[in-house]
Amino acid sequence: MKHTVSGLQAGWLMLVMSVAAAPAPAQAPGEASAFVSRECAHDCLVAIASRYMDALVHHDPGRAPLAADARLTENDVVLPLGKAGLWASISGAATDALTAADVETGNVAWFGIVEEYGQPAYYAMRLKVRQGQIREIETVIERKPGLPAPFGDPAKLKHDPAFAEVLPPAERRGRERLRDVANGYFSTIARNDGDVLTLFDPDCQRTENGISTTSGTYGAAAIVPGCEAQFRLGTYRINKRVRERRYLLIDEERGVVVATGFFDHDNSFDHYATTDGKEHQTLLKWPNSLSLMEAFKIRNGRIYRIEAIFTYVPYFMSSPWVAAAPAPAAKRPATAAGGAAACDRQCLIHFADDYMSALVAHDPSGLPWGENVRYTENSVPLPLGEGQWGSVTARSDAPLYAADPTTGNVAWLGQVQEHGQPAYYGMRLKVEQRRITEVEAVIRGQGEAGPFGDPGKATHDEAFAQVLAPAERTSRARLIALANGYFSTLERNDGTIRTRFDPDCARTENGLPTTRGAFGAAAISQGCEAQFKLGLYRYDDEVRARRFELVDEERGVVVATGFIDHGAHFVSFKTTDGQPREAPFTSPNSLGLIEVFKIRGGRIYRIEAVHSTVPYLMPSPWVGGPRG
Secondary structure, X not given: OOOEEOXXXXXXXXXXXXXXXXXXXXXXXXXXXXXXXOOOOHHHHHHHHHHHHHHHHOOOHHHOOEEEEEEEEEOOEEXXXXXXXXXXXXXXXXXXXXXXXXXXXXXXXXXXXXXXXXXXXXXXXXXXEEOOXXXXXXXXXXXXXXXXXXXXXXXXXXXXHHHHOOOOHHHOOOHHHHHHHXXXXXXXXXXXXXXXXXXXXXXXXXXXXXXXXXXXXXXXXXXXXXXXXXXXXXOOOOOOEEEEEEEEEEEOOOOEEEEEEEXXXXXXXXXXXXXXXXXXXXXXXXXXXXXXXXXXXXEOOEEEEEEEEEEEXXXXXXXXXXXXXXXXXXXXXXXXXXXXXXXXXXXXXXXXXXXXXXXXXXXXXXXXXXXXXXXXXXXXXXXXXXHHHHOEEEEOOOOEEEEEOOOOEEEEEEEEEEOOEEEEEEEEEEEEOOEEEEEEEEEEEOOOOOOOOOOOOOOOOHHHHOOOXXXXXXXXXXXXXXXXXXXXXXXXXXXXXXXXXEEEEEEEEOOEEOOOOOOHHHHOOOOHXXXXXXXXXXXOXXXXXXXXXXXXXXXXXXXXXXXXXXXXXXXXXXXXXXXXXXXXXXXXXXXXXXXXEEEEOOEEEEEEEEEEEEOOOOOOOOOOOXXX
């Protein structure tokens, strides 16, 4: 990587303190005081950003002027400062960065390259500085994606010097006008239909994750070059909305705006026409969002340069910096049948089937909803009708079912298709008084990293549906303890077994066997207990937010949900046989999962899981607390 160092240059660490003009006469929205201190001028703010980057690279928070209550987010998740995420995995940072600062608000931004164990990633950061201390750290990191997204060669990245240039007074615009121009850009990109709602310089150019998307051959640039020309053509029709737009950094002198927000792609369609009448196919078939930090250079009131860093996050994920309104609950349909009668196993399975049929039909209105309904996809609360309600076009005919009449929970695991593309789908649904009150879904689309079995060969073990002989059954509490012990065995797996396994135990994840065959740990050791005794999952830090809401004593089935966290604190380790191994992750991430256990005779016999990668330490909306 070009100009990568383990510590930033000493010159960056010099603070330049200056006092600017008189404070603004009115209190700004969100500010605690009408007095705005300008004790730290432009160069001073940039120097503080450099000190933070130096501290980050050295894994030493003490090297930066951090406030005691400083708040850090990484890809829209609050993390413990100095201990987790990039603070644990970083191995270097580039010295050539795009920087921007706003003396009015004390915000400073840094766009550039970082390395994790030698692997480059694009990194955008916003710091809030008050009284010489860093109070807020908001970051977006894009590692090399397995999904379609721009990722330029880090060695060739060049930040346009225009961002640092002070504009002549005649080319400057006021704060509100600069904000409106940037906001107009996002309004233009939302369901882009050819209307242009902002002003562009004729030479406008855009760089996204280090690659030009307005010139050259990547993405929309291969169809038509130039910012305005692409929008006139409607090449970004797939953007349903640009949500939670925030403009916390505006530099009138340089004509720079730094914005944050989300691009939502609901993928309710898989083809569209540009304004020239030509048909185009969407690249991804399932709902997704991009979390972004974007810098605009505006001169003469027109957008001249754009540099953005963004990364995929679960669809409709919200920023912890924004007080998002709760997703609206589904209203009870006037025609829906209700009643207080208990719902047995078959009744619950009917509810699951009816739900999946409604999902394929893209119509939730005919289902018997409760007064207050909670619905999540990949741990994000959504209003009914959003997300997969617009993308799923088919479902499995022979899924795995599990039901618990005692708690009213039913699970459905199988495959769905989104515009013809397969995905693994796990769902827990809760029925109360014969009305649906909760739906929790985990979806794993094709193309993500990790196991993804051949959909044409994936099957569910018949054992999950088989009723156990009375002698093979285990109490509800013991069933939960065995499943919970499995997760405890998985955490920092050191060879200690904290549950009991059947000698023939086998596990399937996203349709792929992971205790037999040649994938992952199975290529080293076969069988559940053997893999754990060897310590092959040492890199699993924690199984968090564990919940066991569905238990079927008759069949010995437990359905669990939770997260497996990978902090990437190391990339190599030794198994209990003394052999060196490589961890599969060089950057932090978490897996959101729904996992089904078949337990007979007090031993885990079969495991089937659906899991999807989510941002590291993403909280659960189903569990209280900051991390869930």
